[in-house]
Amino acid sequence: MVSQYMHDPHSTHLEAVYRILRYLKSAPGRGILFSKHGHWRVDCFTDADWAGCPDDRRSTSGYCTFVGGNLISWRSKKQSVVARSSAEAEFRAMAHGICELLWVRGLLQDLGLPTDPPMRLYCNNKSTISIVHNPVQHDRTKHIEIDRHFIKEKMEAGVICIPFVQCGSQLADIFTKGLGFKIFSPIVSKLGMSNIYAPT
Template sequence: MNTVRVLLSLAANLNWPLHQFDVKNAFLHGELTEEVYMSLPPGYASNTHGDVVCRLKKSLYGLKQSPRAWFGRFTQSMRRFGYKQSNSDHTLFLKHQKGKVTVLIIYVDDMVITGDDLVEIGSLQKKLASEFEMKNLGDLKYFLGIEVARGKDGIFLCQRKYVLDLLAETGMLDCSPIDTPIEQNHKLAEYPDQLPTDKPRYQRLVGRLIYLSHTRPDVAYAVSVVSQFMHNPSERHMEAVVRILRYLKSAPGKGLMFSKYQHLDVSGYTDADWAGSITDRKSTSGYFTFVGGNLVTWRSKKQKVVARSSAEAEYRGMAHGVCELLWLRNLLRDLGVKPKSAMQLFCDNKAAIDISHNPIQHDRTKHVEVDRHFIKEKLDAKLISFPFVPAEEQLADILTKAVSSKLFHDSLGKLGLRDVYAPT
């Protein structure tokens, strides 16, 4: 999905068309390279003596090898058509010719085609139709349960139907809405005297909320918190999940807007909340990254080790943000987009910025030595820069902790989240 959002940002800024195709019975196209046998289908009478089995020549639905066999067959066909597989995302296929590019991205049997070479796009459609049984779905409207709407203002991405179905299934269509997805200064943790809740239902709800996070960065932090208790949920944890659902009820049609900003610069925001977890005192870090002024990737995750200072927590968060920016740079390079300047990663901790620029290795930075060398190398190569941003303008703050309603909604506006279904 990260790659899909990058392509949508490019399509919005460069006016690329977006076409969608579906392969009928995709797994039946897969060629098996190993011997696989199956028992006879029910109702098939065999007159021969002994046990009889069938040897498969092609993959079937339900076979573990089917997805790999189908993708291998599809990859061979795309290479034969002259397309190159991207190293940044193996489901992305590219073809450059005469200064133009054609792009195809596939998820199982759903594919999206875009680019600025209209002749090659038409040729690719014919080649795919000759190789597989295809269904042309026209302009991109609905992809993996995500609604895509294109207009003069840009491309809008949302999961309104998914949210309404989720609320209907949980019986919360008539619940009273709330303005933030998680309570400020919450104390969610595992306690010895906690009351257990319905574990399968909790896991099912959190799993559906994780998928919803593909277009709703506003619930990313809340979902990352509740997903930490999947193995042993309590009534309080279930109440936190219900609060997220009540927040979704307030604006089920909210989603991401990809606008035309006339540039393709890459930038990001990174932040960390030091020792935020009351269970193990690990910090939570998060980042937002932008391509062409549009939000494309984000993450909210508890760090793996305990940070001994706020600067260390911020520094580890910066390293994660740098990794994401470098991945975006490599992806854009494959797409033929060359960066014109260093990528900016905005940070609100001056100590962490100073450590990254300091050429001297101190004893107090030994425990982050690998991250320090990694970041310093990218700084020396002038691939990234770390501008300081005041804490009140740090967009990634909402990925590391529960903030006030005013700060929360101010950040959402800057991130490009809109509710096109809201009454004007």
Template sequence: MQNLQKYLASEFEMKLLGDLKYFLRIEVAKSKQGIFLSQRKYILDLPTETGMLDCKPIDTPSEQNHNLGLYPDQVPTDKERYQRLVGKLIYLSHTRPDIAYAVSVVSQFMHSPSEDHMGAVMRILRYFKVTPGKGLMFCKYGHTNVEGYTDTDLVGSVTDRRSTSGYFTFVGGNLVTWRSKKQKVVSRSSAEAEYRGMAQGVCELLWLRRLFRDLGFGPRKPMDLYCDNKGTIAIAHNLVQHDRTKHVEVDRHFVKEKLDAEIISFPFISSEHQLADVLTKAVSTTVFLNSLDKLGMRDIFAPVY
């Protein structure tokens, strides 16, 4: 490390600032337990900026069974304010996978926001009042296994009936990447929607695999991508084309190629243990809080009784 510092100092004007604690509004805390990332200060500044110091807290960032969409009779809201708030929430998603789905939804109405859409944004801000210090804890678990969870909510959008896919990826037992995104086309079956989501998860795992090889090590066994749809897993292993797979033929060949090369495997997981469920729809408070614990989200600032 000293040699590296001397070399960089000879090439650039720089100085050693010590251990990383705060960078680009991301707070870093190190201890014997691991490394903790959060954006607590950024979150605590939001109520002052938005005038929500006295707002009522809430346990989840999204209302269950919401019907947010674009309607002809919707009441418009301040477009610039809406875009500014959503932009802040997008940046907060870097350390807060718990708001990924909620932010993905409100981001879809940036061009024509309504009062209902603004209400959804305010709900996320109310959720922060309960959990301003939550963040990601990275611990040493004694392995470097790469695995992922993928799930899809069929035709979840009330506006265009497109499905929402999401995935989590873990390295060494720690959450490293996640995504919640509406699919680009309408799926005609649950298997088709799930397969498109599976292909996205495979792409992410392959990217991680290449990254680790560049760093000097890589997965020594197939990477597990957990899916809760048996029909989708069966299609991935089946050599015969079916009518219900013709709309995802390219994805099917792509996934099958990686499966045959033993780069990826698709273990089945029951829906109650599917972590990616919180990335595709608004779930109940109980399911939501249980998922956060399994994702490794902690609040080191919470009082201990």
């Protein structure tokens, strides 16, 4: 995220870069460890930090995708337009997550590997989940109509299901906002990252 300030950097941005470099230096052996979990389930965690950028109030979308319990893809990206509600920001993040799930499913099918349907798209915003399940179109949700119909179509076809996940278990939080060590460390562990230099 600091790369967006390369054209006009300030001391606060340099401090953020130093913080990133300190973290990388402290964990040279940290990486993703793949292990067998006995299933081929495809899961995705999506989240959005609504109006999180103080400069232009655009939201940041993030998702991470798991196959068989192993992290295989992740993304963090500032949304291209300003979201007028947290639900709108979440819908955009969910739509990106579904596109990634569909791509992963196609890749697994090309490789001849089975998947356990439906694919799970975890979200921690109850209002967004209720809007997806509600067939009534409200005036206040018309601006997110396309994403809502796309998500609902995939859900009704049995391609995905959208279970609610508590904020403490929302792994995509790490891709949308800065987190303190007490929250950051458990999420990194749940993502499957291990330190090869740590004593066993």
